[in-house]
Amino acid sequence: MNVIPPLDLTQQFSLIQAEVNEAVSAVLASGQYVNGPINQQFEQEFAAYVGTPECVVCNSGTDALYLSLRAYDIGEGDEVITTPFSFFATAEVISMVRATPVFVDIDPDTFNLDVAQIEAAITPKTRAIMPVHLFGQPVDMTRLMAIAQRHNLRVIEDCAQATGATWHGAQVGSIGDVGCFSFFPTKNLGACGDGGAITTHDPAIARRMRMLREHGSHVRYYHDEVGMNSRLDAVQAAILRIKLRYLDRWNSQRQAVANRYQELLQAIPGVVAPRAIAGGLSVWNQYTIRLTQTQTDGGDRRDRIRQALQQQGVSSMIYYPIPIHRQVVYAGLGYGAGSLPWSERVATEVLSLPMFPELAPEQQEAVMYALKDSL
């Protein structure tokens, strides 16, 4: 049986193997393994790609979010509004700076923060909004920025899954105060290890972040505040420079994969394909469908379908099985069952199908037949 994996990084690597080997060898021979000149080159190239004057690279997407909160002095007693339907790191960093995450429910069509519900969650303690462009689909940043401006809030974009996505032509990460990116291998622009970056229009904030990522120091061995060690390896910077040149091509291949899925799945009952909103260009980090439940399903329809798919060689993933406000660690925040109904319902319905640029039309047809078979 031909197994279709959820993603396949090996095909991408074989395309760029020769270039990568050469660039990595050059870094190894240079003896400059951290903070080398290649890091600055990548920072300039990534800033130019996103369309901001500044880019600060760091060790991960999580660090990028954390450094952003620190750079704006967001901490104890402050609230940050975000989505409960994301990877845990989004909320985790808010807790790491001792601020409080305030969760707003999602729009089930886009899986993103329901912008219409943000204003009701704002209190005198609110300092920032942290939208996540989940699965590669941009949030409605026009409405979100208007709310932020009206209430004088910072906007920290979590772009970890959306490198290259645009909102009315503007790259995500260039719209809010800062954009936070992850270069974890499974992201659209993935390194061969961990990595992250922050983009911003504000040179003062970029300077503060550069200091924080270097143990709170502008001049080595002189420390103005408590920071951290969050560097990007020169080897990763070298690999990312190469992959950045392919990113738009890979993202349009993902777009083509998504379009084919859209056609193949449109008429299958009980399967809700993801919907794009006008103005946004998704880069499809995931292709996530909803398997709607009925009263007679006994609540395990998705599990049954997932197992049946697996038996036919089709891998699928559940992003995310438990919304963040219902995680054990946040029991103390007091979000009871049913408090954010769409996030909770969607968490029981979502299934992410195989998605990567090289996924072949025949493989997608096999996914469709397997899915029809398993319903």
Ligand SMILES: *Cc1c(COP(=O)(O)O)cnc(C)c1O
């Ligand atoms: C991956 C991811 C992160 C964290 O990035 P790391 O590089 O793994 O630390 C944060 N937010 C979202 C939405 C992510 O998908």
